Amino acid sequence: xxxxxxxxxxxxxxxxxxxxxxxxxxxxxxxxxxxxxxxxxxxxxxxxxxxxxxxxxxxxxxxxxxxxxxxxxxxxxxxxxxx
Amino acid sequence: xxxxxxxxxxxxxxxxxxxxxxxxxxxxxxxxxxxxxxxxxxxxxxxxxxxxxxxxxxxxxxxxxxxxxxxxxxxxxxxxxxxxxxxxxxxxxxxxxxxxxxxxxxxxxxxxxxxxxxxxxxxxxxxxxxxxxxxxxxxxxxxxxxxxxxxxxxx
Numbered sequence: 001x002x003x004x005x006x007x008x009x010x011x012x013x014x015x016x017x018x019x020x021x022x023x024x025x026x027x028x029x030x031x032x033x034x035x036x037x038x039x040x041x042x043x044x045x046x047x048x049x050x051x052x053x054x055x056x057x058x059x060x061x062x063x064x065x066x067x068x069x070x071x072x073x074x075x076x077x078x079x080x081x082x083x
Numbered sequence: 084x085x086x087x088x089x090x091x092x093x094x095x096x097x098x099x100x101x102x103x104x105x106x107x108x109x110x111x112x113x114x115x116x117x118x119x120x121x122x123x124x125x126x127x128x129x130x131x132x133x134x135x136x137x138x139x140x141x142x143x144x145x146x147x148x149x150x151x152x153x154x155x156x157x158x159x160x161x162x163x164x165x166x167x168x169x170x171x172x173x174x175x176x177x178x179x180x181x182x183x184x185x186x187x188x189x190x191x192x193x194x195x196x197x198x199x200x201x202x203x204x205x206x207x208x209x210x211x212x213x214x215x216x217x218x219x220x221x222x223x224x225x226x227x228x229x230x231x232x233x234x235x236x237x238x
Contacts, residue, residue, distance in 0.1 A: 007139055007211035008222045056209075059144035075141060075209075079225035082138070082169060082210025083116050083181055083201055 012046035
């Protein structure tokens with residue numbers, strides 16, 4: 001699964017993207033965020049404020065119960081501030 | 084039409100292109116977003132440097148989301164043409180960030196859809212602003228007032 005991080009999430013985690021082997025019990029976005037938090041203190045800090053974390057799967061906004069699977073592109077980012 | 088680019092754009096040229104040759108167009112509405120100077124006057128000392136910002140985006144999803152917002156506007160109003168140009172990268176106060184323009188036979192559709200597009204773009208399009216201020220770089224926070232404006236647009 002390809003993970004992309006933007007803005008301050010990228011800064012806190014320390015990288016812009018990575019490919020991860022996600023364990024089989026992780027089937028939904030919410031479970032993915034919980035599992036990512038467990039990977040290290042930088043992830044835990046970044047994902048502590050869940051309300052500030054938006055998720056896109058394959059470039060579409062999704063909610064916490066949306067399924068995730070190997071091969072997906074999952075992006076995590078703060079609420080947007082364009083325009 | 085959607086353009087996501089680092090380069091500046093020429094507002095006059097783009098607006099002229101929007102309805103070129105289509106004599107059913109009666110009105111063109113536009114919005115230009117500019118970088119505002121966030122630092123209070125004099126706060127940056129003798130360097131003379133104005134505060135600048137860097138716009139980050141998500142290549143691929145940014146274009147996709149803007150196209151979806153544009154399609155929504157075309158579903159709600161009779162429009163002959165729409166244009167969104169949004170820049171990314173390093174920008175200084177006074178620089179153009181975004182151009183939204185719409186063309187229709189009549190002014191109501193053009194004006195309303197233009198306002199709709201910028202309201203939705205501000206809460207939906209994957210861009211993030213990093214401002215250089217007097218106390219260092221900080222990420223701009225999304226505003227609940229932007230969410231309220233977007234929500235006010237009924238289906």
